[in-house]
Amino acid sequence: xPILRLWFNVEAELKQDFRLSRRAMHDxxxxxxxxxxxxxxxxxxxxxxxxxxxxxxxxxVVSRVFNVPKSTVHRIIHRVAQHIMANLKxxxxxxxxxxxxxxxxxxxxxxxxxxxxxVVGAIDGSHVRIKPPQQHRLDYLNYKxxxxxxxxxxxxxxxxxxxxxxGYPGSVHDTRIMKNSSFYRTRxxxxxxYILLGDGGYPCLDTPVCLITxxxxxxxxxxxxxxxxxxxxxxxxxxxxxxxMKTRWRSTxxxxxxxxxxxxxxxxxxxxxxxxxxxxxxxxxxxxxxxxLDILEPxxxxxxxxxxxxxxxxxxxxxxxxxxxxxxxx
Numbered sequence: 604x605p606i607l608r609l610w611f612n613v614e615a616e617l618k619q620d621f622r623l624s625r626r627a628m629h630d631x632x633x634x635x636x637x638x639x640x641x642x643x644x645x646x647x648x649x650x651x652x653x654x655x656x657x658x659x660x661x662x663x664v665v666s667r668v669f670n671v672p673k674s675t676v677h678r679i680i681h682r683v684a685q686h687i688m689a690n691l692k693x694x695x696x697x698x699x700x701x702x703x704x705x706x707x708x709x710x711x712x713x714x715x716x717x718x719x720x721x722v723v724g725a726i727d728g729s730h731v732r733i734k735p736p737q738q739h740r741l742d743y744l745n746y747k748x749x750x751x752x753x754x755x756x757x758x759x760x761x762x763x764x765x766x767x768x769x770g771y772p773g774s775v776h777d778t779r780i781m782k783n784s785s786f787y788r789t790r791x792x793x794x795x796x797y798i799l800l801g802d803g804g805y806p807c808l809d810t811p812v813c814l815i816t817x818x819x820x821x822x823x824x825x826x827x828x829x830x831x832x833x834x835x836x837x838x839x840x841x842x843x844x845x846x847x848m849k850t851r852w853r854s855t856x857x858x859x860x861x862x863x864x865x866x867x868x869x870x871x872x873x874x875x876x877x878x879x880x881x882x883x884x885x886x887x888x889x890x891x892x893x894x895x896l897d898i899l900e901p902x903x904x905x906x907x908x909x910x911x912x913x914x915x916x917x918x919x920x921x922x923x924x925x926x927x928x929x930x931x932x933x
Contacts, residue, residue: 606650607669620654621650622653622851624886627881627883627886628649630884631649631877635683647669650669652680656852658854660855660861660862684873685869687869687872687873695766695879697792698759698765700794703794706722706760707720707721707722707797709759710722713760713837713840715836716833717925718833719837722800723759723793724799725837725839725840726799727755727756727801727838727845729756729849730751730752731752731754731860731867731871732751732858732859733751733864735750736863742773743774744773746774752770752771754871755767755771755777757786757792758844762844762847763844766786766792767872769871771783778904793813798922799814799815800838801814802817804904806914808914809914810913811912813915815834817830817831827923847887847894848875848878849894850889851877851881
């Protein structure tokens, strides 16, 4: 088979066929290595799965290219997706305490302001198009008018995903998704004294997690306007991370996923897992311009702060004063 000749030719580049460099593919296979209880090797299963992602989730195409029965391809795809889901933390995890300073310095560089040195993540949601189920169809219709599943993510200053939460239907508001995610419910991240950045679709909070959002437009004076400018410079890395992921898997993520909505979150999560594997192996790419088409304008939070939440407005005001104390007008 030509595709396997390509794989065994160690000089050949894989990116055109698999959307991954050879180095990233080897690392992926290492991360997913396990004892097999049937005839297919782990290497082949991972190759089949990545090829499936790279070619628009077509079981027929993969079956023909690898000369494997379609039913076998289907079993392999589901098995590898479930294996990635069970091992997400091998590639997607929060930084250790000793790594937080470097993450903060990354956000200083992104923003151009030392006031952002305690920022250790940016949070946002991204909509991935799906073919909706017959039941509960309207639950998946987002406010822009297409059917989607939401992927919430927190990333670091390099665009590496630190946490993902995938599967809520497109009609659900970002704030509600965040409040149901484990990092928020367990107060797992960021650690005390550190900050997440989010857009105006989230509430500005001090507790249970410190999440700082921009001032509402129109802003009240130069200090608020200046803060929003540098906040956006730092926070936009999460949109860039989504853009890189969607560009790499454009055949899959730039159109409605051809899988059941119950399986879609596993496919999306595996794309995020592979995004990190690629970054860790210096397999980088620029997001396409059309990757921004599915980035929706934030919708303001619809509900008041809950009993366990306290406003982050005072923390934001202190940050804004720090920003204005070090800069001229942008």
